[in-house]
Amino acid sequence: MNKLFNWVAIAGTCALLAACNAGDSSSSGQPAPSGFKVLPADGAAIVLWDQQLGVNYWLFGGQTSALTVANVLSQPESKLINGVTSPYVVTSLTNGSVYSFLMNANTGSSKAGPATAAISVVPVASGYTWTNGSAMSAANIYGQTFNAGTYLAVGAGGSALTSTDGTTWVPQSTTTTQDLYAATYTTALADVYVAVGANGTIVTSPDGVTWTLQPTSGVSTANLRAIAQNGSYYVAVGDNGTVMTSTNAYDWTLQTPPTTKNIYGITWDATNLTFYAVGQGGLLMSSTDGWQWTTLTNSNTADLYSIATGNSVYVAVGANGTILQSTDAATWTPQTSSTTENLYSVTYGSQFVAVGGAGVALNGTTTGNSWTASNAQTSSDLRSLSFDYYRLLALGTGGTNTLSY
Incomplete structure (x- = not known):
């Protein structure tokens, strides 16, 4: 899994700083790290580079637009972090403030070598400003997941694409032409990406690149619409109440x-150790084990497509702009959504956000009972939403992709 690290403040001494200074490069022979990038996020910054085996990396940062190795300790929120690995997510940053980062490296006991150029970014709260990227493919994208710095998107005709930044996508072959509706990843089980779909x-x-079609014929031919893991x-889960379980992603x-x-x-609530599922005709269900389910009372009859939890709140979204909110998963209250478009996906990052038809994007704050529209910069249907890398990524029809941070 991608490791998320808070800032580590080091009240460095002149001797420590000198050991990391580019002026000591003669003892290292290690060039400045290549492929160095810094991406803005929500209260965070994402640092990526071409990591080499046997090389130790130093990350320098501060709240400034003019960072150098020599002045790092004099900057507000000065940071000097040893032993970082790519990708590295720097958290606890102030949205709207300018931060700069640079990096150098060393091998063995050698002092660090030349530094990269400094890169400045401005973290911004997600869900308000969206950047619409170039179409990732001609296919409709229905689902996505994330692991260790790699996004995976899946969709129509067995399409799959990977990305390290959410903006540049590489098509992959999944060995199937069936539509894929959802995907997940966890290192706790089979340590593989798992995607499910039609029939x-x-x-x-x-790795998201080499795919194997699992021999599930005879188990179920129903469309599988969603997948989660605990x-x-x-x-x-899928059509006609289909529920399938596996401990290894291969035997179902x-x-x-x-x-x-x-x-x-479907989603897994790690706080209450419960799966929650939604579906046709306002269906709401819960299960602690994934195969014994309890139907939850709900007066709504609109189809529900997605459910998310966060801040001890539950939000389900669906057809015709339907939004249901609950603080106990027992009593569900309809909310005003300001749209009649279908809402296909909801997630919780720094707040609840939902996306849907015709490029609709709605912010639901941290309570899920007050929703306002934002401009997702697209009129295409948005079918899938995630909050990874401290950034919102919405994907949809015709390979639409749009980021918010």
Whole structure:
């Protein structure tokens, strides 16, 4: 999994700084790190570079637009961090403030060598300003997941694409032409990407590049619409109440359907150790084990497509702008959404955000009971939303992709 690190403040001495200074490069022979990039995020900055085996990296930072190795200790929020690995996410930054970063490296006991040029970024709260990227493919994108600095997007015709920054995407071959609707990743189980889709399709990959079609024929041929995991097993759900479970992503068990309705979305609440699923006709269900389900009382009859939890609040979204909010997952209250477009995906990052048809994007604060529109910079349907790298990434029809941070 991607390691997220808080700032580590070092009240350095002149001797320590000198050991990391570019002026000591003669003892290292290690050039400045290549491929050095810094991306802004929500209260954070994402640092990436071409990491080499056997090389130790130093990251310098501060709240300034004019950072150097020599002046780093005199800057506000001065930071000097040893032993970083790419990607490295620097958190606890102030949105709206300018930060700069640079890096150098050393091998063995040698002192650090030449530094990269400094790069400045301004962290910005996510969900308000969106940047629409070039179409990632001609295919409609339905689902996404993230691991160790790599985004994976899946969609129509078995399409799959990977990205390290959410803006530049590389098409991959999944060995299937079936539509893929959702994906997940966890190191706690099979340590692979798992994508599910039409006609019971399940494909796996260790890296998002090489894919294997799993032999699930005879288990279920129902469309699989969503997948989640709790660190012990995967739960895939789909049409006609289909529920399938696996402890290794390769061997799947078809569970007794808890409903005859289509199930469109599922999430795992790590706080209450419970799966929550949503679906056709206002379906809301919960399960602590993934195969024994309880239907939750709900007066809403609109189809629900996605559910998210955060800040001890639950939010489900669906057809015709439907938003339901709950503080206990038992009583669900309809919210005003200011749109009649279908809302296909909701997530919780620094607040609740939902996206849907015709490029609709809504901010729901941290409570999920007050929603306002933002401009996602697209009129395409947005079908999938995530908050990884402290950034919102929305994907949709025709390869639409738009970032907010």
